[in-house]
Amino acid sequence: MKIVILGGGFGGFYTLKYLHKLFHTYGLKRISTRINADVKLILVNKKNYFLFTPLLHEFATGNVSLENLVEPIREIIKCCDYEFIHGEVKRIDLENKIVELNENKIDYDYLVIALGSKTNFYNIPGAEENSFTLKSLDDAIRLRNHFIHMFEKYANNLPGYQPDMSPGYKPDKSGSYPGSLSERNPGKISDNSSAELTFVIVGGGATGVELAGEMSDYFYKTFSKFYPKEIISKIKIILIEKGNELIPQFSPKLRKIAFEVLRKKNVEIILGKGVKEVGKDFIKLDDETIIKTKTVVWTAGVEPNLPEIIGNVEKDNKGRLIVNEYLQVKNYDNVFAVGDVCSFIKNQKPLPQLAQVAVRQAKAVAKNIFNLIQNKPLEKFIYRHQGDLISLGRFFAIGEIKNFTFSGFFAWLLWRGVYLSKLISNKDKIKTFIDWLLDFFYPRDITEI
Numbered sequence: 001m002k003i004v005i006l007g008g009g010f011g012g013f014y015t016l017k018y019l020h021k022l023f024h025t026y027g028l029k030r031i032s033t034r035i036n037a038d039v040k041l042i043l044v045n046k047k048n049y050f051l052f053t054p055l056l057h058e059f060a061t062g063n064v065s066l067e068n069l070v071e072p073i074r075e076i077i078k079c080c081d082y083e084f085i086h087g088e089v090k091r092i093d094l095e096n097k098i099v100e101l102n103e104n105k106i107d108y109d110y111l112v113i114a115l116g117s118k119t120n121f122y123n124i125p126g127a128e129e130n131s132f133t134l135k136s137l138d139d140a141i142r143l144r145n146h147f148i149h150m151f152e153k154y155a156n157n158l159p160g161y162q163p164d165m166s167p168g169y170k171p172d173k174s175g176s177y178p179g180s181l182s183e184r185n186p187g188k189i190s191d192n193s194s195a196e197l198t199f200v201i202v203g204g205g206a207t208g209v210e211l212a213g214e215m216s217d218y219f220y221k222t223f224s225k226f227y228p229k230e231i232i233s234k235i236k237i238i239l240i241e242k243g244n245e246l247i248p249q250f251s252p253k254l255r256k257i258a259f260e261v262l263r264k265k266n267v268e269i270i271l272g273k274g275v276k277e278v279g280k281d282f283i284k285l286d287d288e289t290i291i292k293t294k295t296v297v298w299t300a301g302v303e304p305n306l307p308e309i310i311g312n313v314e315k316d317n318k319g320r321l322i323v324n325e326y327l328q329v330k331n332y333d334n335v336f337a338v339g340d341v342c343s344f345i346k347n348q349k350p351l352p353q354l355a356q357v358a359v360r361q362a363k364a365v366a367k368n369i370f371n372l373i374q375n376k377p378l379e380k381f382i383y384r385h386q387g388d389l390i391s392l393g394r395f396f397a398i399g400e401i402k403n404f405t406f407s408g409f410f411a412w413l414l415w416r417g418v419y420l421s422k423l424i425s426n427k428d429k430i431k432t433f434i435d436w437l438l439d440f441f442y443p444r445d446i447t448e449i
C-alpha cells in the first residue's frame, strides 16, 4: 500500500507528519496486518529541504540568515518509516496511478498533490523576463544580492564615493564626507543612474506590503550606515497596486494604517494602476507612465504549480484542482490535493492560498487517507480562519483575529512570537530568535551571498 505525497512544503510535509503520527499512534504493523498490506509513505520534493516562505522577505532584506528558513526534510522527520525521493514531478497519470519524475516513475495507491504555486505574470510583456520574484530560496538570494549590487554599482560609478584624502578633508560628525557628490563631481552624475536606486514592487497584497516595509528599513536604517548620504537620498521605493486598496483581506481601518506607515517609511504608493510592460530598466504603467528602474519585484499573484495531468480532473478559473468536502480531487477518490494547488470552496469562494490553510488541509487529508485504507467513513474538512498578521518593518505589525484588530509594537511582538512558534525545529527557532535579538543592536547583514 503506497501513499505518495508530491511536494514537501506546508501541505506535503504536514500531510506526511500527520500520517506518520497516526500510523505511529495506532501502530504501523497492526494497521498493515489489519489491511493485509505493508503501508509505505513516500514524499517527493524537488529540493531536499522544507522552506519556511513567510520569512523569505526577511532574508532578502538581511534580517535573518539563510539556514533559518530551511529544514532538511530527512532531518525533521527523524524516522525510518518513510521514503524521501529527491526528484521533480513531470507528469501525473491518474488513470494508471503513476507519477513520472525527472529520473524515474513511481506508482501509488493513494496520492496527495501538494506542489504549491508559482508566480503568475498574467502574460504582461517583459514581466517574467525582467522581474524578480519571491517564491523560493533562490529568488530571495538573487533579490538580496541584487539590492546590494545596485548600491555598490551606484557607489562605484561615482568617483566621489571614494573619500578625497587631501589634507583637511575630513568626515563630518555623522561619518559622511561634506559636499554632495554632485558638487564634488560636477557633470558626472547622470540622470540615468537613479534607475539603480529606484525599487519597484508590483502587488499590494501581504507579500508586497511586508517586503516594502522591510526594504525601507534595510535601505534607510542599514545601508545608510555604510553608503554616503547622497546615495541614500536618491533611493525610491515604489509599491504599485492595480486595485484601489492595499491588503484587501484586512479591514479598512488596518488598510489605512498600513498605507500611512508605509508612506512614513518613504514608500511611494501607486494605487489603481496596472502594469503594461516591464523592460530591463523601466516599468510602464497602463496610463503610459514610465518609471526608470532596474528592480521590479513581482508579487502580484500566483498560479498552481501543476505538471501535466492525465485524467479527467476539474480545475477552477485559476487552474487549481477542484476538490470535494473531503479534499478529494473530483472523479478520483484515492487522490487528494492540499495547499495552493487546490480549490476548496467555502462561502462561494475558494480558500486563500496560505500556509495556515495548507497545514489544516494536510491534517484532514492524513486522517481521511488513514480512514479510507481501513474502510472507515471520511470526515468533512471544516476550515475556520485563525486570523491574519503582517509586519510592516521594524517594530510595527497589524493583525486581525475574528473582528478584533490591533496594530503597533505589541502586534509586531505577537507577529514575531507566532512565526517563531511556527518554525519547525527548535534549532531554527533558536537561531531565528538570536538573529532577531541581534537586530535590536546591530545593523542588518549586507554581505553578498
Ligand SMILES: Cc1cc2nc3c(=O)[nH]c(=O)nc-3n(C[C@H](O)[C@H](O)[C@H](O)COP(=O)(O)OP(=O)(O)OC[C@H]3O[C@@H](n4cnc5c(N)ncnc54)[C@H](O)[C@@H]3O)c2cc1C
Binding pocket: 006, 007, 008, 009, 010, 011, 012, 044, 045, 046, 047, 049, 050, 051, 053, 054, 055, 056, 057, 087, 088, 089, 090, 114, 115, 116, 117, 134, 135, 207, 305, 307, 338, 339, 340, 341, 353, 354, 355, 356, 357, 358
Ligand atoms: C514570500 C511569501 C510569504 C508568505 N507569507 C505567508 C504568511 O505569512 N502566512 C501564510 O499563511 N502564508 C504565507 N505565504 C503563503 C504560503 O507560503 C503558501 O500558501 C504555502 O506555502 C502553501 O503550501 P503548499 O504546500 O501548497 O506549497 P509550498 O509550501 O510552496 O510547497 C510546495 C512544494 O512543492 C515542491 N515542488 C514544486 N514543484 C515540484 C515538482 N514539480 N516536483 C517536486 N517538487 C515540487 C516545492 O519545492 C515545495 O517544496 C507566503 C508565501 C510567500 C511566497
